Amino acid sequence: MERRNKPSAIPVEPSVPTPTADISSDNSSITGRLPTGETVTILLHGATVTSWKSASGAEHLWLSEKAILDGSKPVRGGIPLVFPVFGPPPKSGHPTSSLSQHGFARSSRWEYLGKSTSESKGSTGADDSIQLDFGLGTSEASKSWPYQFGLQYSVTLSAASLRTNLVVRNEGKEGFDFQCLLHTYLRVKDISGVSVKGLNAPFTEKAVSPPSTNAASAEPITIGKEVDRVYTSVPKDSTITVAEGTAPRFEITRENLDDVVVWNPWIEKSAGMGDFAPKDGYKTMLCVEAGVVKDWQKLEAGETFEGGQIIKAF
Numbered sequence: 122m123e124r125r126n127k128p129s130a131i132p133v134e135p136s137v138p139t140p141t142a143d144i145s146s147d148n149s150s151i152t153g154r155l156p157t158g159e160t161v162t163i164l165l166h167g168a169t170v171t172s173w174k175s176a177s178g179a180e181h182l183w184l185s186e187k188a189i190l191d192g193s194k195p196v197r198g199g200i201p202l203v204f205p206v207f208g209p210p211p212k213s214g215h216p217t218s219s220l221s222q223h224g225f226a227r228s229s230r231w232e233y234l235g236k237s238t239s240e241s242k243g244s245t246g247a248d249d250s251i252q253l254d255f256g257l258g259t260s261e262a263s264k265s266w267p268y269q270f271g272l273q274y275s276v277t278l279s280a281a282s283l284r285t286n287l288v289v290r291n292e293g294k295e296g297f298d299f300q301c302l303l304h305t306y307l308r309v310k311d312i313s314g315v316s317v318k319g320l321n322a323p324f325t326e327k328a329v330s331p332p333s334t335n336a337a338s339a340e341p342i343t344i345g346k347e348v349d350r351v352y353t354s355v356p357k358d359s360t361i362t363v364a365e366g367t368a369p370r371f372e373i374t375r376e377n378l379d380d381v382v383v384w385n386p387w388i389e390k391s392a393g394m395g396d397f398a399p400k401d402g403y404k405t406m407l408c409v410e411a412g413v414v415k416d417w418q419k420l421e422a423g424e425t426f427e428g429g430q431i432i433k434a435f
């Protein structure tokens with residue numbers, strides 16, 4: 122018999138999907154995921170972003186098939202973090218002289234500091250971004266650089282963009298000089314159709330010997346041979362657009378990172394790198410690397426430097 126005055130069901134709030142951060146079972150990487158399906162993966166080794174995918178699963182970053190991910194070598198691909206020296210260090214007499222190429226940050230194991238989600242609500246009603254924070258301090262790996270420092274690296278995944286932001290603190294009693302760079306390997310379909318705009322700044326071409334100095338040009342850059350250029354003092358508000366044919370593929374904006382390296386190793390250099398695969402992988406990658414590399418950034422005791430990039434993918 123149907124009961125009279127049957128208690129009505131307690132209304133249940135529909136559960137709101139939230140971004141998640143999962144640590145891999147071997148404790149080597151963290152994957153952030155948005156409810157809409159976008160993901161980012163960061164290897165604790167180097168705090169290297171190794172993957173950034175759209176909701177459809179399309180990968181935006183290039184990662185070598187032979188990249189070494191066990192911590193014994195810097196990662197060939199993704200976004201390795203260059204600090205405190207760019208390229209080979211000065212031969213002698215500089216505090217970075219005994220460091221290896223591109224410094225120790227990309228070769229050190231970082232600590233995962235946790236996640237935070239944004240207050241803004243996306244179309245799903247869920248938080249629409251997730252920030253993952255990583256830290257590195259004075260350690261075994263940094264011992265040949267004689268300073269006390271703290272690095273915080275934040276990777277923020279939003280529906281259409283990835284932000285990577287570095288904070289450098291001088292925690293010692295004396296000033297130090299450093300360089301830093303976000304060594305971003307962008308994945309492209311076919312390098313022959315790629316053009317780069319927004320780098321209207323003087324540059325040094327390191328792919329020729331001796332390196333050549335070149336005047337600024339508003340012409341889009343195309344890649345048909347080895348390119349290893351350091352663009353300096355790129356106008357702060359200039360958006361760098363990487364297009365495939367006429368369609369924009371990436372847009373990069375920078376904060377406090379005034380130099381930009383454009384690198385494609387092409388045929389011979391790729392062949393010479395044991396961890397670069399496939400050998401014609403240079404056709405599907407282009408490094409566009411924002412940083413401070415032409416000169417040294419001075420940081421006095423107790424001071425903090427912050428610099429970062431936002432990459433928008435289309």
Ligand code: BG6
Nearest residue numbers: 208222223304327349382384410
């Ligand atoms: C680029 C440099 O940033 O990194 C190149 O401009 C260098 O000169 C390239 O070859 C790769 O460096 P590595 O140490 O990862 O082989």
